[in-house]
């Protein structure tokens with residue numbers, strides 16, 4: 001990790017690992033995996049789980065939802081009182097470790113939205129799928145290739161879904177459209193969840209000291225026939241267009257919370273400051289990283305016409321490469337020219353994508369994906385190909401939708 005300590009480390013409740021982390025990674029934030037805590041709770045409090053069907057939901061609500069320490073303390077006390085657990089020794093021990101598992105204490109540390117040791121667990125599952133304990137070296141190499149190909153294929157499918165599907169927008173605010181262009185499909189859905197909450201919150205100006213403005217964002221909630229206010233404090237610095245919210249959502253998962261978005265909406269921002277779009281959540285963050293080592297996956301997805309083009313370009317490139325390795329001067333010259341060419345190709349690709357983005361707003365088709373959600377599938381780019389007539393046979397999907405006219409006009413407000 002180039003001597004860089006991780007921001008956050010998730011483990012189960014093993015004391016030996018906790019001690020090791022505090023010694024070896026003193027600057028990392030140690031969190032307890034919530035999946036393991038819920039498993040332990042199911043064992044230690046099995047009687048309560050069986051007797052009260054609402055306990056599981058209330059316990060999780062106490063762990064995940066409070067956004068201030070005061071709210072957490074209120075929820076925890078209510079949980080103990082409602083289920084008569086004030087004397088329970090396991091919960092007493094868990095409470096002492098609350099800063100390592102209650103979400104309210106995690107919000108100042110970037111966790112990419114994770115709350116469990118899911119990353120290592122999923123890698124363990126993935127490795128078990130391809131590797132057995134007694135593989136001989138030759139078999140291991142074959143399995144290794146299969147594992148890498150499987151991983152890349154899954155990544156490619158996700159990227160394809162992001163690039164080829166158009167998001168459904170529900171809001172007239174341009175920021176939703178802007179976010180749909182920037183975020184990956186999955187992250188955009190998380191962002192939309194925050195946008196949908198805007199109607200529940202009310203923004204109230206508190207004071208302005210000339211450099212910073214303080215606001216209160218308020219929502220009314222009703223529980224057991226009692227209505228109370230939930231408040232968040234939002235600080236805004238106009239000179240830097242910076243916002244910070246007491247819920248600390250942006251610090252935790254890198255996506256602005258509904259409270260900060262409420263402020264930008266009320267201030268009539270048509271675009272969010274770029275610092276609130278993290279590159280790690282963007283559409284093209286991994287584009288090109290493994291282009292040169294994933295050629296088999298690339299080739300398997302080309303149609304016959306593109307395959308001919310691929311083959312022709314490969315032969316030209318190989319001839320240039322051979323000529324470039326004759327001597328040092330040739331190598332320097334060819335390398336320099338290839339890098340210039342790559343820059344031109346990249347610039348041309350960006351220009352085409354911008355152009356395609358404009359066209360996408362005009363034409364799109366309805367489509368339902370594997371998850372059952374409605375999305376609009378962008379029209380494929382049509383290019384003239386050598387040796388074909390004026391007409392082009394429609395593929396099955398195009399034929400099915402050829403009579404449908406779908407408006408991409410955005411509806412609704414937020």
Ligand SMILES: [Zn+2]
Pocket residue numbers: 232245246247248249257258259260
């Ligand atoms: Zn907030």
